[in-house]
Amino acid sequence: MAAGQPRVFLVDDxxxxxxxxRSELSGSLDIVGEADEVDAAIEMIVERTPxxxxxxxxxxxxxxxxxxxxxSHKCPDVRFLALSVSDSxxxxxxxIRAGARGYVTKNISGPDLLxxxxxxxxxxxxxxxxxxxxxLDAFSLEGKSLEAGDVDPDLDLLTPRERQVLRLIARGYxxxxxxxxxxxxxxxxxxxxxxxxxxxxxxxxxxxxHWASERHLN
Amino acid sequence: MSIESPPRAVIGSPHRPFRRGVDNxxxxxxxxxxxxxxxxxxxxxxIIFSLLALASGVGLLLYxxxxxxxxxxxxxxxxxxxxxGRRRELHRALFGLILVVGFIIVLDRLGIPxxxxxxxxxxxxxxxxxxxxxxxxxxxxxxxxxLVRSAPLIxxxxxxxxxxxxxxxxxxxxxxxxxxxxxxxxxxxxxGTTPVLFGTIILIAGMLILLAPWWLATLSELSGERRARVxxxxxxxxxxxxxDSVLQTLTLIERAAGDESAVVRLARxxxxxxxxxxxxxxxxxxxxxxxxxxxxxxxMESEIESDYGVKVELVVVGxxxxxxxVLALVAAGRExxxxxxxxxxxxxxxxxxxxxPTTVSLFVRDKGKGFDVETIPHDRQGIALSIRQRMCxxxxxxxxxxxPNVGTEVQLSxxxxx
Numbered sequence: 036m037a038a039g040q041p042r043v044f045l046v047d048d049x050x051x052x053x054x055x056x057r058s059e060l061s062g063s064l065d066i067v068g069e070a071d072e073v074d075a076a077i078e079m080i081v082e083r084t085p086x087x088x089x090x091x092x093x094x095x096x097x098x099x100x101x102x103x104x105x106x107s108h109k110c111p112d113v114r115f116l117a118l119s120v121s122d123s124x125x126x127x128x129x130x131i132r133a134g135a136r137g138y139v140t141k142n143i144s145g146p147d148l149l150x151x152x153x154x155x156x157x158x159x160x161x162x163x164x165x166x167x168x169x170x171l172d173a174f175s176l177e178g179k180s181l182e183a184g185d186v187d188p189d190l191d192l193l194t195p196r197e198r199q200v201l202r203l204i205a206r207g208y209x210x211x212x213x214x215x216x217x218x219x220x221x222x223x224x225x226x227x228x229x230x231x232x233x234x235x236x237x238x239x240x241x242x243x244x245h246w247a248s249e250r251h252l253n
Numbered sequence: 254m255s256i257e258s259p260p261r262a263v264i265g266s267p268h269r270p271f272r273r274g275v276d277n278x279x280x281x282x283x284x285x286x287x288x289x290x291x292x293x294x295x296x297x298x299x300i301i302f303s304l305l306a307l308a309s310g311v312g313l314l315l316y317x318x319x320x321x322x323x324x325x326x327x328x329x330x331x332x333x334x335x336x337x338g339r340r341r342e343l344h345r346a347l348f349g350l351i352l353v354v355g356f357i358i359v360l361d362r363l364g365i366p367x368x369x370x371x372x373x374x375x376x377x378x379x380x381x382x383x384x385x386x387x388x389x390x391x392x393x394x395x396x397x398x399x400l401v402r403s404a405p406l407i408x409x410x411x412x413x414x415x416x417x418x419x420x421x422x423x424x425x426x427x428x429x430x431x432x433x434x435x436x437x438x439x440x441x442x443x444x445g446t447t448p449v450l451f452g453t454i455i456l457i458a459g460m461l462i463l464l465a466p467w468w469l470a471t472l473s474e475l476s477g478e479r480r481a482r483v484x485x486x487x488x489x490x491x492x493x494x495x496x497d498s499v500l501q502t503l504t505l506i507e508r509a510a511g512d513e514s515a516v517v518r519l520a521r522x523x524x525x526x527x528x529x530x531x532x533x534x535x536x537x538x539x540x541x542x543x544x545x546x547x548x549x550x551x552x553m554e555s556e557i558e559s560d561y562g563v564k565v566e567l568v569v570v571g572x573x574x575x576x577x578x579v580l581a582l583v584a585a586g587r588e589x590x591x592x593x594x595x596x597x598x599x600x601x602x603x604x605x606x607x608x609x610p611t612t613v614s615l616f617v618r619d620k621g622k623g624f625d626v627e628t629i630p631h632d633r634q635g636i637a638l639s640i641r642q643r644m645c646x647x648x649x650x651x652x653x654x655x656x657p658n659v660g661t662e663v664q665l666s667x668x669x670x671x
Contacts, residue, residue: 164603168568171607175571205568206616206662207603 041156044085045069046076046102047118048094052141056089059145064152073097077105084110086156090135092119092127103133116155128169132236137161159225160232167204170235190238193231200227262288262295272326273319280400281320281385310374317381325393332388346384353380398472421462428459498526514562522559546613547572549583550606553590557602561594564601571608573669578647582615582667585643585651589617589663592636597621597661613667620660626653640665 042065047053053069060066067085070076073096080088080102088106090099103115117130117138127138136155139148140163151161162170174193193201203213210228214221260276267290274285277295284302288295305312321333336342353376389397435452502523509515544552547569554567573579586604593602599621606615637653640663644651649667 164566164568164605168570168605171570202605202607205570205607206605207566207601207618207620 040065041086041152042067042083043152044076044080044083044088046071046080046088046094046099047091048072049091052091052118056148060149060152063149073101076102080106080113081109084113086114087152088113088115089118089152090115090130092117092130092138099130099135100133103130103135107134114155114158116151116161127166128235131166131232134236136232137163138166139163154225158229160228162201162204162228162231164205164207167201170231171198171201171205173240174234174238190234191240193234197227197231200224201231204228261285263292264294265292267292271323273323275326278396281316282325283316283319283323286323286326287319306374310378313378314374314381317378317385320385321381321388325390328390328392332385335390336384336388342387345387349380349383353377398469401469421466425459425463428455428462430459432456432459494530498530499523518559518562521562521564522555525555525558544575545572546575546579546583546606546608549575549580550586550604553583553587554604557587557590557594561591563594563599565590565594565604566601567604567606569606573608573613576670578649578667578670579613581643581647582613582649582665585640585665586615586617586663588636588640588643589665592663593617593619593621593661597623599660609669611669613669615665616662617665618660618662623655623657623659623661625657626655 040063043060044067045053045056046069047056048071050071053071057066057069067083068079070079073094088102090102092099099115099117106113107115115130115135117127117135118141119127119138120141127135130138136158137151137160139151139161143151154161170193174191199217200213203216208216210221210224213224217224260274262277262285269290271290272286273282274289275282277285277288279285279299284298285295287293288298291298302312302316305315321336322331324331324334330338336346357373357376386397432452432455435455502519506516506519509519550567550569554565557563558565575583586606590602590604593599597619599619601619603618604616605618607613640653641651644665644667647667649665651666652664653661654664655661
């Protein structure tokens with residue numbers, strides 16, 4: 036186990052998925068444990084404090100959200116990457132709002148998953164094209180839900196640059212492609228994406244809080 | 254995020270919104286809810302309501318009215334709202350109301366001393382109670398059933414003893430006889446309404462006590478049976494669907510095991526179909542409709558995925574109606590995507606579509622082998638030309654960017670007709 040490899044914990048109720056991820060990544064990552072249900076996951080994550088938790092969205096007993104809510108205030112340093120079989124953003128937006136640093140779909144290729152895990156471990160955000168599209172939609176300038184007095188420009192509006200970056204992600208550009216295209220550094224791209232993630236988590240825009248409360252009721 | 258109501262009244266601190274209580278409910282939770290709303294002790298409210306009910310019956314009517322029209326805490330619709338939403342229930346309710354009002358008017362006309370001032374509130378409340386029973390949610394039904402079950406005398410003990418049974422039969426019989434006797438003492442049909450009502454109530458109470466165990470058992474058996482049947486039907490539905498689609502596809506995959514691209518194509522198709530069935534059951538692209546930009550793009554996505562065995566990642570932001578110009582844009586995009594699927598050797602084609610106030614745009618990108626734009630092979634030049642021509646005809650523009658071994662992107666945009 037080489038030093039500097041992120042310590043990763045797997046949470047998924049499907050044995051096949053866990054086995055697949057483990058066999059694909061065990062050489063490049065330090066996999067410190069895995070769990071197939073919510074309660075065991077919470078207990079072991081708190082005990083082992085991994086760098087990154089790969090978290091299945093849909094599980095019996097509250098799903099990934101229950102794990103995230105239980106662990107995040109006890110171990111603020113543990114970062115979460117949501118793993119979803121469905122690529123509809125509605126499914127993962129509540130996890131992002133609860134603090135996950137991004138999400139990937141289960142049919143992601145091994146190298147891409149590895150890249151995403153390393154990025155999350157470094158404190159960056161992972162946006163898929165679809166999530167970028169959802170954010171552009173949710174933060175659209177035509178948003179009818181915005182009352183003039185309610186807008187907090189720091190949280191409820193995207194800067195033109197952030198919009199540009201999200202558009203490129205939605206078009207299938209990698210962070211490096213974006214840096215080349217906009218002639219800025221990769222670090223700057225990452226900081227734009229992180230700032231969008233923060234807005235996504237904190238904004239009170241109707242479409243976002245709507246999703247959150249809808250999930251909450253379920 | 255909804256603001257949680259306190260489960261009980263907090264004295265001195267009124268709380269909005271006005272809802273019927275759940276945790277502090279005895280009957281319908283009206284008093285409990287009112288106590289929470291006003292920040293007053295529940296018992297005070299209950300005493301006031303009882304006094305109002307005794308004084309003129311208005312308390313009773315007010316209670317039933319609130320029961321019907323206030324949503325329960327944690328619920329969004331009131332019973333009345335639910336009843337009004339069902340046409341058949343609405344008809345029944347109207348019919349029942351007319352019947353009750355008619356009955357009372359007849360009593361008044363005949364100058365019969367009925368229950369006096371209690372008549373109206375009592376009968377209307379009875380009608381409201383029936384309404385509550387018909388319109389209550391399953392959760393509230395459980396609460397009401399428990400209430401009936403735990404009522405003294407009607408209560409069915411878990412293990413009925415002989416003594417218990419004897420007491421029940423004895424008491425029930427006495428009450429039934431008493432009721433019948435009161436009724437039989439009347440002179441003529443309308444000898445006096447008070448004994449009629451009084452006798453009827455005693456008779457009903459007696460029968461309730463006698464028949465309660467049997468009635469309650471039937472009730473719970475029925476609802477249990479209904480629930481089981483719904484579950485079986487649901488399961489049959491799921492099984493039928495899984496058999497029709499998933500099992501068939503798995504068989505096809507087994508048969509096509511040697512052909513990698515066929516397997517991928519089958520799996521992708523099945524995945525898309527299953528996903529739609531699971532997560533988006535209401536979404537059917539109607540063939541007869543003109544459709545929107547997004548619906549045409551989604552159709553194109555599935556078509557290219559199944560025809561060329563590549564994964565297409567489509568992201569759409571915004572949407573608009575599909576007029577002739579937009580259809581031309583989609584057609585040009587389709588050519589670009591097919592081009593990418595055929596020649597780029599990339600496993601993934603990314604398509605991004607955006608509708609802005611003044612423009613509609615479409616980006617088709619692959620990370621395939623790319624080519625030098627200056628030396629486009631002839632067979633591909635035709636396609637590039639046809640895309641450009643198509644866009645020009647409709648007042649739009651197209652840009653082609655490609656770098657060998659990095660990828661290709663076709664950018665299409667169209668000004669929006671306003």
